[in-house]
Amino acid sequence: MEKFSVKQLAKLAGVSVRTLHHYDEIGLLKPAVRSEAKYRYYNGDDLLRLQQIMFYRELDIPLAQIGEILDSKDFNIHEALLQHKKELQKRKKHVSELIATIDNTLKQLKNTKMNYNEIYKGYSPEQAEAYEKEAKERWSSDRVEESKQRVMKMTKSEWEAVQKESVDINIELAKLMHLSPQDEKVQTMVQRHFNWIGNFYTVTPEIYRGLANMYITDERFKANYDKYAEGLAEFLSEGMIYFARAI
Amino acid sequence: MEKFSVKQLAKLAGVSVRTLHHYDEIGLLKPAVRSEAKYRYYNGDDLLRLQQIMFYRELDIPLAQIGEILDSKDFNIHEALLQHKKELQKRKKHVSELIATIDNTLKQLKNTKMNYNEIYKGYSPEQAEAYEKEAKERWSSDRVEESKQRVMKMTKSEWEAVQKESVDINIELAKLMHLSPQDEKVQTMVQRHFNWIGNFYTVTPEIYRGLANMYITDERFKANYDKYAEGLAEFLSEGMIYFARAI
DNA sequence: ACTAACCTATCACCTTACGTGAGAGTCAAG
DNA sequence: CTTGACTCTCACGTAAGGTGATAGGTTAGT
Numbered sequence A, B: 001m002e003k004f005s006v007k008q009l010a011k012l013a014g015v016s017v018r019t020l021h022h023y024d025e026i027g028l029l030k031p032a033v034r035s036e037a038k039y040r041y042y043n044g045d046d047l048l049r050l051q052q053i054m055f056y057r058e059l060d061i062p063l064a065q066i067g068e069i070l071d072s073k074d075f076n077i078h079e080a081l082l083q084h085k086k087e088l089q090k091r092k093k094h095v096s097e098l099i100a101t102i103d104n105t106l107k108q109l110k111n112t113k114m115n116y117n118e119i120y121k122g123y124s125p126e127q128a129e130a131y132e133k134e135a136k137e138r139w140s141s142d143r144v145e146e147s148k149q150r151v152m153k154m155t156k157s158e159w160e161a162v163q164k165e166s167v168d169i170n171i172e173l174a175k176l177m178h179l180s181p182q183d184e185k186v187q188t189m190v191q192r193h194f195n196w197i198g199n200f201y202t203v204t205p206e207i208y209r210g211l212a213n214m215y216i217t218d219e220r221f222k223a224n225y226d227k228y229a230e231g232l233a234e235f236l237s238e239g240m241i242y243f244a245r246a247i
Numbered sequence C: 001a002c003t004a005a006c007c008t009a010t011c012a013c014c015t016t017a018c019g020t021g022a023g024a025g026t027c028a029a030g
Numbered sequence D: 001c002t003t004g005a006c007t008c009t010c011a012c013g014t015a016a017g018g019t020g021a022t023a024g025g026t027t028a029g030t
Helices: A006-013 A017-025 A044-058 A063-071 A077-110 A116-120 A125-138 A141-153 A156-175 A184-197 A205-217 A219-226 A232-244 B006-013 B017-025 B044-058 B063-071 B077-121 B125-138 B141-153 B156-175 B184-197 B205-217 B219-226 B232-244
Strands: A040-042 B040-042
Touching: A006 A017, A006 A040, A006 A044, A040 A044, A044 A063, A077 A205, A077 B077, A156 A184, A156 A232, A184 A205, A184 A232, A205 A219, A205 A232, A205 B044, A219 A232, A232 B044, B006 B017, B006 B040, B006 B044, B017 B044, B040 B044, B044 B063, B156 B184, B156 B232, B184 B205, B184 B232, B205 B219, B205 B232, B219 B232
Parallel strands: none
Antiparallel strands: none
């Protein structure tokens, strides 16, 4: 029968010697024999088992579970793989959301000439179209398209109401700055702010948090809010993040 | 200025007290003041910083790097986010590949199971389980095991080729039934059948003869072959016995 | 048989981002 | 002044190994 030293097996399988030591320690892969001097010697079966271990390991399955899979003959591999696939799909979805959030943040960072509020402020629905070209270079076209669609669907009076709502929210918030951002009254206003943003595009908690972050990191946003009151940007930002927890 | 205890801040931000201790330890978020009794008290700025931390943390950015981002004024956030996005995209791609691998594996498991039943037994998947027991009594479990092992090692396309070969052989044989089983053309097809069986286990003349016998005595095999043409089972069986003389 | 070069063994601490107590001190309320 | 809630600082545990340190084993060439 074949006989491999730790290093040989490690090289064959493309893992480190330490890894083999580790697998021995946790009982996942014990060498076929141990020499007088405690040297580990593996045989062909061990190599085969190691290959299987690596297959499952590549799927990001914890070593403990790999051990169960390999050691119990009647382990339902099919079920285990299905289960693991679900987890991976969740992970993938999560990562996709993170990427979307970064995209959102990047777009807003890039947007140094105009921020969201400035863009729509004073623009009538008819002017929205003219703005579209310029905006598309700056924002994700999806978001802009969605935003534009929604604005275009508004009547003139609705649009005016939306504009006024923005101003109202900021004024009211400025009055509440003696309270904590987590205060119920403040949160009620943040809810209005959240709804207001909803006029333009679908807001997820991640996006809302990202927006909160922008309010304090981007001078443009900060300046806009601080027009109403010094520190309003920070105040609103805190309130938004607190609010986002409950969305 | 606001003053929060560890627990209060933890609750506000939705993290554990231990987390705040940890952030203090690693210097990521140090409380504004420490009381006589070493109690931590945070203020509004700390809350703001914590919210920033959580924003980046959600993006799966390591705490050490979050510290750099927040502490160095000239840190290029834009670049950092772009970089991190790339990493996330890699991660996403990797996860996608893992899912694909699992899908592939699942498909092979399924194919193997179904076709194993269909080809060996001509039985529906539902009856497969029951038949397996029966089969093991009739065949040596060694043979069944060997067969399974070989099938399990095939790739999907290999397996599909094997399936197609089976159908091809039977169709061709059915066309040759006007000849004698010892006819050269028939024997050529029997050779292919012999090779095909070799996909599953090592075939000796004795085993091949035994299989020939089984094709006409076991109704299951008989039914399977007679799907192609009435009497194909007997015809093939005769051809196999003749072929076995020369192995 | 001797030595250099290489291989292997067993500790044992380090990594991430905290969780989970243990034991002791502190604070606000009754 | 006690009770209960809160807080403090160790300090070990997690997963899957990385990275030495130190000591002993094997092998090839001489």
